Amino acid sequence: MTGKMRAGQIIELTTAASVQFMRPxxxxxxxxxxxxxxxxWVWVDGYELxxxxxxxxxxxxxxxxxxxxVVSEPSNPAPTRPIARRPVVRTPLRVG
Known part of the structure; x- marks a missing residue:
């Protein structure tokens, strides 16, 4: 692996990465x-799957x-459509 690892990448670790991974x-x-x-060598923070x-x-x-x-690259999130908002109707408060 060359370059910095990125959020969302899925990687496989075996004994090639460290002797602690006898079971990949x-x-x-x-x-x-x-x-x-x-x-x-590098430290990574991640979730074991x-x-x-x-x-x-x-x-x-x-x-x-x-x-x-590297097993898979992060997928790009699907573009989202803006949420249709209802207009805000403001009524004056009646005092008294």
């Missing part, structure tokens, strides 16, 4: 943390950038 996991990235590390793609747990992971495999 998939993670949806929240952000890449700007913490000082050894050259080629279940096989169905649901978030299991939020985790901060220390991984070797070269060992990270």
């Amino acid at each position: 996991i998939r993670v949806r990235i929240i952000r890449e943390l700007d913490w000082i590390t050894y050259d080629g 279940s096989p169905t793609g649901d978030a299991r747990a939020r985790r901060e992971l220390y991984v070797r950038r070269e060992g990270v495999r």
Whole structure:
């Protein structure tokens, strides 16, 4: 993986990323943390995903950038239409 990881990316982590991933996991990235590390290593904040793609747990992971495999890129949100608003009718308050 080259470049900074972006929110929404789904990555797969195996022993190529770190020896802690004997069982490969998939993670949806929240952000890449700007913490000082050894050259080629990075901290990421994300959600570990279940096989169905649901978030299991939020985790901060220390991984070797070269060992990270991007599974999917974040999808762009669909353009939204403005909500039709009803006009506001103001009536004066009657005092007395």
